[in-house]
Amino acid sequence: MEMFKPIRSTYLPYGKQSIDEDDIEAVVHVLKSDYLTTGPKINEFEKKIADYVGATYAVAFSNGTAALHGACFAAGISEGDEVITTPITFAASSNCVLYMGGKTIFADIDEKTYNIDPHEIEKKITNKTKAIIPVDYTGQPAALDEILEIARNNELIVIEDAAHALGASYKGKKVGSLSDMTMFSFHPVKHITCGEGGVITTDRKDLYEKLLMFRSHGITRNKQQLIEDHGPWYYEMQCLGYNYRMTDIQAALGVSQMNKLDQFVQLRRKYAEMYTEAFQETKEIEIPYQHSDGQSSWHLYVIRLKPDLLSVSRKEIYESLQSQNIGVNVHYIPVYLLPYYQQLGYQKGFCPRAERLYQEIISLPLFPAMTEKDVQDVIQAVKRTVQHYAT
Numbered sequence: 001m002e003m004f005k006p007i008r009s010t011y012l013p014y015g016k017q018s019i020d021e022d023d024i025e026a027v028v029h030v031l032k033s034d035y036l037t038t039g040p041k042i043n044e045f046e047k048k049i050a051d052y053v054g055a056t057y058a059v060a061f062s063n064g065t066a067a068l069h070g071a072c073f074a075a076g077i078s079e080g081d082e083v084i085t086t087p088i089t090f091a092a093s094s095n096c097v098l099y100m101g102g103k104t105i106f107a108d109i110d111e112k113t114y115n116i117d118p119h120e121i122e123k124k125i126t127n128k129t130k131a132i133i134p135v136d137y138t139g140q141p142a143a144l145d146e147i148l149e150i151a152r153n154n155e156l157i158v159i160e161d162a163a164h165a166l167g168a169s170y171k172g173k174k175v176g177s178l179s180d181m182t183m184f185s186f187h188p189v190k191h192i193t194c195g196e197g198g199v200i201t202t203d204r205k206d207l208y209e210k211l212l213m214f215r216s217h218g219i220t221r222n223k224q225q226l227i228e229d230h231g232p233w234y235y236e237m238q239c240l241g242y243n244y245r246m247t248d249i250q251a252a253l254g255v256s257q258m259n260k261l262d263q264f265v266q267l268r269r270k271y272a273e274m275y276t277e278a279f280q281e282t283k284e285i286e287i288p289y290q291h292s293d294g295q296s297s298w299h300l301y302v303i304r305l306k307p308d309l310l311s312v313s314r315k316e317i318y319e320s321l322q323s324q325n326i327g328v329n330v331h332y333i334p335v336y337l338l339p340y341y342q343q344l345g346y347q348k349g350f351c352p353r354a355e356r357l358y359q360e361i362i363s364l365p366l367f368p369a370m371t372e373k374d375v376q377d378v379i380q381a382v383k384r385t386v387q388h389y390a391t
Contacts, residue, residue: 014327073100326378
């Protein structure tokens, strides 16, 4: 395949953290303090998240996957239970169900938003269904009103995977205040970072207490929960929990990052608008559709190639952009196509819309530390590549 001369001398990744001196000072302050783990910064970070999204409670975990695992435990998912989710997501959205002995049922996506289709959810509900895990793909909220109504009508728990959607809103309300439980991730490519980290927000006290216990070995010191009380030192392990605690080092970075979240989201939206304006007349690609019910926080900007208008495959377009130092990526391989899931008996063809989407999408670089010049480099590279290979 013909390669273009690189547009840039340096490589532009698809995502990257934004760390400044305030963040570094916050971490150093904790390193010099008495608490490195499960200290006061955890509570401060949890309160900051809960207040921001408008939730009553927030429980911090060591990472987003651990948080989803905790949510599945709190929801009471166990062997034989079924949980419905989307295949267009990272594996953790499904793996958390398997950790509890449950079975993941994949429902196909909406053709426009690429989020899970509520009508497909309804088709997959059985008497074994226990929960729904909608994913706010790319930062755009799923059809939450419809999903929550389906859940209420069928007595199901909704665990919203909002790893992409911190700062997003749905019908005027912040994501994180709508579902039974909502997970946010703080991996370095997300809206804010703790290095690694995750959180579950909820308004339900019963779920909150289960999450607290699960993240710390299943142990409680809460006198109201104790079966016996031997004295001030006494604690009880009441369930098989895990060591999923966040450290104060992570939480301190998270608190500092939260002070800049709105600025980060504003920049993501600005760069997404630049992409949309630049590509709306480029007939070889389809730009992201934004539903009027939600305001995306733009974790990803995903373009969809139109194969019938291109003379080469998505792989060749991808490799061409990489050779130009544009760090594109693909999000995601449908989960059930991964080898482990194939071994479990999942087969190709379960969700044809999702499989078709996977063959045609590319994620463009999008993060707050980018400059407008970086965005223009991406635009130039994408345009010249797809137009060169236009049929």
